[in-house]
Amino acid sequence: MKNMTFKTSLCAMAVAGVLSSGAALAADNTSGTIQGTVATATANTYQKYHVEIANPTTGFKKSISISENGDYRLPKLNAGLYTVRIFEGDTVKLERNVNVEISRDTVVNLKNDVERIAVTGRNIYLDTSSAEAGLNISAESLAKIPVPRDVTSVAMLAPGVTLGDTSFGDTGQTFASFGGASVAENAFYINGLNVTNFRNGLGGSGIPFEFYDSFEVKTGGYSAEFGRSTGGVVNAVTKRGTNEFHAGASAYFEPNSLSDHAPNVQYRDGTVYINNEDDYRQNMEANIYASGALIEDKLFFYGLYTARDIKQEGQLAGSDQIDQYQSDDPFWGAKVDWQINENHSLALTAFSDETTNPTHSYDLDGNLKGVTEESRGGKNYIVNYKGYLTDTFTMSALYGVNKYSLTTVSDADENCPLTVDAREEASTLYPGCWVNQIAEQGDDERKAMRVDFEWQLDDHLIRFGYDSEKNSSFSEQHYSGGAYYRYMDVEAGSELNNGGIVPDGVDQVLRIRKLDNIGSFETISSAYYLEDTWNATDEITVSAGIRNETFDNKNVYGESFIKVDNQWAPRLGIIWDVNGDGNSRLYGNFGRYYLPVASNTNVRLAGAEDDRSRFYVLDSVDADGLPVYDPANEIGSELINSNGEVKDPLQIVDQTIKPMYQDEYILGYETVVADDWSMGVRAIYRDLKVAMDDICNIDDVMVAKGYPNNNTGCVLTNPGTDMEVSYTDADGNLVPVSISADELGFEEANRQYMAFEYNFAKNWDGVWSLQGSYVWAHSWGNAEGYVKSDNGQDDAGLTQDFDLPELMDGAYGNLPNDRRHTVKIFGSYAINDQWLLGVNFLLQSGRPVNGYGVGHPNGTPDYGDTFYLDGENFVPRGTFGRTDWVSKVDMSLQYTPEWDVADISFRADVFNLFNQASVTQVYEVAEQSVGVEDRKFLLPTAYQTPRSIRLSASIRF
DSSP states (O other), rough: OOOHHHHHHHHHHHHHSSHOOOOOOOOOOSSSEEEBBBOOTTTGGGHHHHHHHHEETTTEEEEEEEEETTTEEEEESEEEEEEEEEEETTTTEEEEEEEEOOTEEEEEEEEEEEEEEEESSSSSSSOOOOOOOOEEHHHHHHTOOOOOSSHHHHHHHSTEEEETTTTSTTTTOOOEEEEOOOOOSOEEETEEEEEEEETTOOOBBOOOGOOOOOOEEEEEEOOOOOOOOOSEEEEEEOOOOOOOOOEEEEEEEGGGGGGGOOOEEEEETTTEEOOOOOOOEEEEEEEEEEEEEEEEEEEEEEEEEEEEEEEEEETTTTSSSSEEEEOOOEEEEEEEEEEEETEEEEEEEEEOOOOOEEEEEEEEESEEEEEEEEEEOEEEEEEEEESSSSSSEEEEEEEEEEOOOOOOEETTTTTOOEEOOOOOTOSSSOOOOOOOOOEEEEHHHHHHHEEEEEEETTTTEEEEEEEEEEEEEEEEEEEGGGOEEEEEOOOOOOOOOSSSOOOTOOOEEEEEEEEEEEEEEEEEEEEEEEEEEEEOSSSEEEEEEEEEEEEEEEESSSSSSEEEEEEEEEEEEEEEESSSSSSEEEEEEEEEEEOOOOOOHHHHHSSSOEEEEEEEEEEEOTTTTEEEOOOTOSSOOOOOEEEEEOOHHHHHHTTOOEEEEEEEEEEEEEESSSSSSEOOOOEEEEEEEEEOEEEHHHHHHHHTTOOOOOOOOOOOTTTSOOOEEEEEESOOOOOOEEEEEHHHHHOOOOEEEEEEEEEEOOOOSSEEEEEEEEEEEEEESSSOOOBHHHHTBBTOOOOHHHHHHGGGGTOOEEOOOOOOEEEEEEEEESSSEEEEEEEEEEEOOOOBBOOOSSOOTTTOOOOOOOHHHHTTTOOTTTTTOOOOOOOEEEEEEEEOOOSSSSSEEEEEEEEETTTTEEEEEEOEEEBTTTTTTOTTOOOOEOOOOOOOOEEEEEEOO
């Protein structure tokens, strides 16, 4: 029982310390800080005092002096339990055990010879040195509540974070929207290394939950150390070894037999569009780990091996194809820490999340059509150094390599063209033998380094640093079978998007589109920052920082096609300790945040992409799903989106282009209302000041200005602003031409977000804890951001928005990530020493629904599916209401019997306990061709995840 009491006390300390809605500006992203004041020390007596800080599990011990004003500070501490002793001479005046978490300050004060301890964040004392917003939570605390084992679900616990659409990513992936930004504008860090997907911003490298030690979710107000994000930051560190040897195993099983299914989706005639009732999904995961000391007090290791078996099966929407997906490649991860001495340490992290995931595609008779293999992930290496150069001057350094494969190929890619039958009479949307839409050989690699310094100068904490990334991408892609056939109903006399007019008597058209692209591309990103956290008075802290960023994106020849430097990003926070006792804080923050140009822009815009289409009269479709047509019956001329030539950067990039950035303002108040209770309110406003996207009406404008048609294609610019681009004159020379915003015909890109948040927390007291928030939020404008949820376009930075001025008619309104109301409540209750109950509740309003047409009343021809129209009627964004409210209750029950040999645990998690089936996404295309209704319009395309049960067991020695 004594052992159980110790574990309960330690757990209480950990949970109380990590369920935090604020994180200290002064701590870095991989470690924490212990600091405090010895009030009895004066300018004449401070030499008599010193502080000793030790980690009993690793043997780390360091003694630091007290400043003349009685303050002390020790940063760069690994997360964990520490003993703090404050000495007057040889006499210990205070001794306390405290828990240190990443990016947080732990405060231990000695006042009038009376010990006083505070863990900044959600405990007795609040963080009165920070204006940052977010959530800090450990893996141990997450284990007490029912949470799916992925980073998005962790981020969803934080106020202001909502789930994005299911249109993006690989099988089973979901992404989060922070503060109204698109799901592709977040940054992800593991042990200080940026592992964000730099191809299109969607997610990043993933590791099993068993490897994580703690998470920090930054939703706003983050310091100058962080950049390359206009959404949020998810910062995580992995587990490490100690002097004690530990080993264990765990297993997680989500059986299909204990899972429910979403409802089927039917066309209005009663036939099935999406068959959900036969879906199959089953996940298994088994982990084994070991940790300990290779050399006591010096060299430590942690190693993890994870075996996984993920199986999913479902019918491709609107088709006669059954896809069976499997992922069973293992994960391995290791961390080695070398505590060289009390002043210097090194750490090496290595892990592999490489997977090759086959999808077997069958027809309804069970005949194999083909196998698609997705290669994802890669090997990753991180080296961290931390050094105490003096008692007041410290540094840290990092070098890391992050690899990620994007290869998707199938055995049908050579001979089976992509076919889509969008006609009303179609029996299946996807005829033919293809199984993979676009075949791609692709790889991304990031090489990153950074160095950070921290210098305590009396009342000023100066932090500065530099980081750089060299990101390389290779891509070779083409449509399956070398072509994309699309069959469409049309009206005679209508105009196609190549300008061709549909002849009389013709009601069906074939479009043949071909795409080829290959190349290697490089992007260099760098930044330096300077930040001063100044204790202006005993009650007021001012944090002022500046960050300067440079992005240099290169084309297939290695030439810079867009280079933006001197992006000055100021950060300013003011925090008032209202009563001077650490029990309440009033804070405000301003920050500017830049977003880099995704390497997808390099691949698509600065490579040798060849993308062209032809249109023909469609006679019929044969039994193999292939078109029957006469090549002589072509309608109009060839439409060339890109001709395979590598354009001069002066031709495809506005030479006055400005970087994409967002300004953020936060005002908040937080207070302790009882021994274990705290609450806070804050207001947030975000304004996307400048956006980048491509516009594609440039040739028409230049012809109107008297220049010949160069067939330039699309140009990267800031939509709605004047631009300068070079054109080829009659003599073949490149001539710079200035074009006004009025001539281009675009309004400026606009995205704004406003939110009011209330949050509360009841910290763990050994029996129960509870935390929650309510957020009213509004996201509006005419541009979602990096990607476009409405049509699932993950072409980061090159969406269909702004391609033509007519596409933006009606675009202003409530944006896809506008979730007006969100309620989150989660917590745990110890029924007794052996049984623990966990609850996680979410209530969230729906998102706006649009109706897209493929033509425009002014005669602009078919351009895909992004005109805000219903037939011939003009309908602004969001005209068709909203999707359903989502209500979800998750529960867990954990049994931990007493056993002296090892810690064992058995657990069951039920997700979506009441099996709510709210519609989360609908089909928003109103027309399949000009004047022809799409029968799928407003049909559900996604429901909230149905009820499932996860069973798990673990043993730890």
